Amino acid sequence: MIIKQLSVFLENKKGRICAAADLLAQNHINIRALSLADTSEFGILRLIVDKPEEGKKILSEAGIVVRVTDVLSLTMEDTPGGTLGVLRLLSESGISVEYMYAFAGKNDGKAIMIIQAEDLEAAEGILQRGGFQQAEIEGI
Numbered sequence: 001m002i003i004k005q006l007s008v009f010l011e012n013k014k015g016r017i018c019a020a021a022d023l024l025a026q027n028h029i030n031i032r033a034l035s036l037a038d039t040s041e042f043g044i045l046r047l048i049v050d051k052p053e054e055g056k057k058i059l060s061e062a063g064i065v066v067r068v069t070d071v072l073s074l075t076m077e078d079t080p081g082g083t084l085g086v087l088r089l090l091s092e093s094g095i096s097v098e099y100m101y102a103f104a105g106k107n108d109g110k111a112i113m114i115i116q117a118e119d120l121e122a123a124e125g126i127l128q129r130g131g132f133q134q135a136e137i138e139g140i
Helices: 016-026 050-061 084-094 120-129
Strands: 002-011 032-038 041-048 067-079 097-104 110-117
Touching: 002 016, 002 050, 002 097, 016 032, 016 041, 016 050, 032 067, 032 097, 041 067, 050 067, 067 084, 067 120, 084 097, 084 110, 084 120, 110 120
Parallel strands: none
Antiparallel strands: 002 041, 002 067, 032 041, 067 110, 097 110
């Protein structure tokens, strides 16, 4: 369930996200999922890519601040309340979610959720015992 994510710190200026994506594309690194959070001056672009260590190296060499972090990936039902089941299980176990993002794809009625929690290993065990499985993200 634990996979690698790139957290890319970018100035909130036109073209910065495009430049990062262009660097990855030029180096044949496939973005499988992303989330963007911003403030007035900076943004955090969170990426699931097929080659995270290589992606970090390429972005860092271009002067972009990036780090590799562990996150959970899991499948959940792509139905109303699917997200609630995950959140309820973690909440009832006292696990705080720092951030999360989800996406649906060609997964037989399943959606994929990426989670960062205060205690990643504990969250992983709780979710596995709750019947959630690791997401199979193509290329990861």
